[in-house]
Amino acid sequence: MKFSDILFTRAYTVPGSFANLERFVTNLSRRLDLDVEVTPPVCEILVKDALSALRRVPLIENEHDAEEHLVADDLEKMFFENGSFAWRGEESIDIEARLHECVPVVHDRLERIGLQAAEVPLRIVDRFPEPFDQFDWSAFAPDGEDQERFAIRPGVYFRRDRLRPLYSEALFAHEVIHTLTGAIDPEVYAMGLEEGIAEIVGSCYAALGLMPPEVLRNILVHGRHGCERPKLWSVYLDHTRQAYLLFERYGLRGLADIIGRGRSFIHEVERDLILGKELDLDIGSGLFDDETRSLLEFHCCTYIPSHVFTPLEYLLIRHVERGRNLDEVCHRAEVRSSIGRNVLRGLASRSALFVQSRGEIVFSNVERYRDLEDSGGPRVLRYLPSSTVPA
Numbered sequence: 001m002k003f004s005d006i007l008f009t010r011a012y013t014v015p016g017s018f019a020n021l022e023r024f025v026t027n028l029s030r031r032l033d034l035d036v037e038v039t040p041p042v043c044e045i046l047v048k049d050a051l052s053a054l055r056r057v058p059l060i061e062n063e064h065d066a067e068e069h070l071v072a073d074d075l076e077k078m079f080f081e082n083g084s085f086a087w088r089g090e091e092s093i094d095i096e097a098r099l100h101e102c103v104p105v106v107h108d109r110l111e112r113i114g115l116q117a118a119e120v121p122l123r124i125v126d127r128f129p130e131p132f133d134q135f136d137w138s139a140f141a142p143d144g145e146d147q148e149r150f151a152i153r154p155g156v157y158f159r160r161d162r163l164r165p166l167y168s169e170a171l172f173a174h175e176v177i178h179t180l181t182g183a184i185d186p187e188v189y190a191m192g193l194e195e196g197i198a199e200i201v202g203s204c205y206a207a208l209g210l211m212p213p214e215v216l217r218n219i220l221v222h223g224r225h226g227c228e229r230p231k232l233w234s235v236y237l238d239h240t241r242q243a244y245l246l247f248e249r250y251g252l253r254g255l256a257d258i259i260g261r262g263r264s265f266i267h268e269v270e271r272d273l274i275l276g277k278e279l280d281l282d283i284g285s286g287l288f289d290d291e292t293r294s295l296l297e298f299h300c301c302t303y304i305p306s307h308v309f310t311p312l313e314y315l316l317i318r319h320v321e322r323g324r325n326l327d328e329v330c331h332r333a334e335v336r337s338s339i340g341r342n343v344l345r346g347l348a349s350r351s352a353l354f355v356q357s358r359g360e361i362v363f364s365n366v367e368r369y370r371d372l373e374d375s376g377g378p379r380v381l382r383y384l385p386s387s388t389v390p391a
Contacts, residue, residue, distance in 0.1 A: 001037070001038065001090055001093055001095075002034065002035050002036065002037060002038070003032060003033065003034050003035070003036050003037075003038045003043065003046060004025070004034035004035065005090070005093075005095060005164070005165050006038065006043065006090045007025065007028070007034065007078070008025075008164050008165055008166070008167065009090055009093075009165045009166060010078035010079065011024075011025075011078065011218070011222065012165070012166045012167065012215055012218045012219055012222070013166075013214075013215055013218065014077055014078045015218060015221075015373075015378055015379050016074040016077070016078070016379065017070065017073070017074055017314070017379045017381070017382050017383060018070075018071075018074055018382060018383060018384075018385055019226060019227035019228075019305075019308045019382035019383060019384045019385075020226050020227055020228055020229065020384055020385055021222040021226060022226075022229075023384070023385035023386065023387060024071065024074065024385050026385070027067070027068075027071050027385050027386075028050065028071065028075065031049075031050040031053050031054065032046055032047075032050050033046070040087040043079075043087070044079075044085045044087075047075060047076075047079045047085070048085075050072070050075060051072050051075060051076060054068040054069065054071055054072035054075070055068070055069060055072050056068075057069070058334070059334060059335070059336050060312070060315065060333070060334055060335045060336065061335075061336050061339055062312070062339075063310055063311050063312045063386070064311075064386075066310075066311035066312040066314075066315045066335070067311035067383070067385055067386060069311075069315060069334070070311050070314065070315060070383050071385065090165075093165065095163045095164075095165050095168065096124055096160075096163065098165070098169065099122065099124070099158070099163065099168055099169060099172060100122060102169045102172060102173075102210050103121075103122050103172070105209045105210055106172060106173045106176055106202075106206045106207075106209065106210070107120070107176075108209070109173075109205065109206040109208075109209045110176065110201070110206055110256075113201070113205075113252045113253060113255075113256045113287055114253065114256045114257075114260070115180060115201075115256050115259060115260065116180075117176050117179070117180060119154075120154070120155060120156060120176050120179045120180075121154070121155040121156070122155060122156055122158070122172065123153070123155045123156065123157045123158070124157075124158045124159075124160055124163070125157055125158070125159065125160065126159070126160050126161070127159070128140065128157055128159065129142075129150065129152045129157075130150065131150065132146075132152075132157075137159070137162075138158065138159060138162040138163075138164070138168070138171065139156060139157060139158045139159070139162075139168070139171050139172070139175050140156075140157055140175070141155070141156050141157070141175040141176070141178040141179045141182065142154060142155075142157070142182075143178070143179070143182025143183065143186035144182060144183060144186035145182075145186040145187055146186070154179065154183075155179070156172055156175040156176060156179060158171075158172070166211060166215060166219065167219055167223070169207065169210050169211065170202075170203050170207040170210070170211070170216060170219055171203070173202040173203055173206035173207040173210070174198045174199060174202035174203040174207075175198075175202070176202055176206070177194075177197065177198035177201055177202045177259060178190060178194070178198060180259050180260070181194055181259055181262055181263050181266065182263070184260075184261070184262030184263065185262040185263050185264050186263075188262070188263035188264050188267070189263075190263060192239060192266070192267060192270050193239050193242055193243060193266050193267070193269060193270035193273070194239075194263060194266050195235070195236050195239045195240075196236070196238075196239030196240040196241070196242050196243030196244075197239075197243045197246075197255055197258060197259060197266065199236060199239075199240040199243065200240060200243045200244065200247055200255060200292070200296060201252065201255050201256065201259065203216075203219075203220075204216065204292050204295050204296060204299075205252060205289060205292045208291055208292060208295070213291060213294065213295050216295060217295065217298060217299075217378065218378075220295075220298075220299050221303065221305075221378060221379075224236060224237045224240070224299070225237070225303060225305040227305070227308045227382070227384050228384065228387075237299075237300075239270075240296075240299065240300060241300045242270065242273050243255065244296050244299075244300045244301075245273065245278060246258070246269070246273070246278065246281075247288075247292075247293070247296065248293075249278060249279070249281075249285070250281070250283055250284070250285040250286075251285050251286045251287045251288040251289075252286075252287040252288070252289055252292070253284045253285055253286040253287045254281075254283045254284055254285045254286075256284075257283040257284040258283060269281060298378075303378060303380075304380050307351070307353070307369070307380055307381050307382065308382050308383070308384050309347070309351070309381070309382070309383055309384070310383065310384065311383045311384075311385070311386075312335070312339075312340075312343055313343060313347050313383075314381065314382070314383035315333045315334075315335060315383075316329060316330065316333045316335060316340055316343055316344055316347065317344075317347060317351070317353065317354075317366060317381065318333075318366070318370065318381060319332040319333045320344075320353075320354050320361055320364055320366040320367075321361060321364060321366065321367055322354075322361050322362065322363060322364045322367070323360070323361065324360070324361050325359050325360045325361070326340070326341045326344050326345075326356065326359045326360070326361075327341070327359070329344060329361070330344075341359070344356060353365050353366050353369075354366055366381070369381050
């Protein structure tokens with residue numbers, strides 16, 4: 001595997017404190033050759049060299065230094081356990097083979113709720129068929145109209161250079177739902193509520209047959225709760241919340257019934273949801289899968305994505321504790337006090353997570369979130385890597 005594949009695997013299996021996965025990877029690309037094929041010894045050397053380069057500054061004085069320190073912390077958490085380099089056999093994983101292996105699992109999961117998806121093949125290509133070759137997508141699912149107008153064979157298409165471990169498997173489960181709706185009334189444009197239903201039935205329920213819920217939770221956090229991601233991902237999350245209401249009312253059987261009636265009907269259901277008429281829908285109900293519900297409750301209701309800070313703010317706030325003075329917080333964060341004190345004063349008023357008076361932390365909720373994270377919970381306090389990395 002390339003180092004980038006192992007990096008993404010670790011990002012989805014080990015909770016990181018970064019609020020934008022792509023920016024985190026971009027930062028590391030300035031320190032590491034992400035395309036190099038790695039063995040365990042090579043991987044260890046690459047990671048250790050990157051950690052040394054990122055932690056070159058003994059006392060932090062600006063955002064760039066803070067960011068490199070935090071990127072190093074996340075990289076170390078991903079690759080080290082109890083102070084030792086941890087290898088999990090990722091070099092033997094074949095991403096394409098794993099993606100093909102997930103196809104019958106997804107088909108079986110969907111058949112359990114009444115959806116017939118066995119005729120949906122997977123196609124991994126170097127470039128998408130025209131006219132879709134102009135888009136920078138990772139995957140797409142052509143419908144009957146695409147087959148008629150452009151002679152595109154049905155299936156779920158993935159670009160080989162955009163494959164990603166774990167994420168692509170969940171994405172396949174999502175895209176299969178579009179092939180089912182597109183087979184009924186392909187002339188109707190998708191998007192809207194259909195994306196939310198595909199997230200629940202595909203990316204959550206069906207994908208739970210492929211990977212543990214904690215991995216899917218990380219995929220959803222990075223994919224839908226990332227900060228300063230494309231607006232489209234926020235739209236997907238909004239429609240997932242719509243579909244979650246339907247799930248709670250009608251279960252997976254109800255969502256399967258909606259899928260089976262096509263895109264025009266899905267748009268009608270979306271209109272009824274916005275008008276508050278979701279209780280009047282004439283659809284089936286049942287199959288309230290507890291594992292899917294737990295994942296959706298986290299994704300749509302309980303996760304807090306709003307506590308995102310600059311790297312310097314985050315580095316300081318994670319050392320905030322009631323009874324500490326500002327200089328002590330700066331010392332623990334390895335930030336120059338003359339810089340850190342002013343950042344902390346402003347952060348106290350903006351974040352409302354803690355209160356400082358006369359240079360001392362007098363109230364704080366930071367410790368509560370830190371305890372949550374230390375006990376294995378998701379990262380609630382996060383930092384936003386910069387969009388560009390200085391040379």
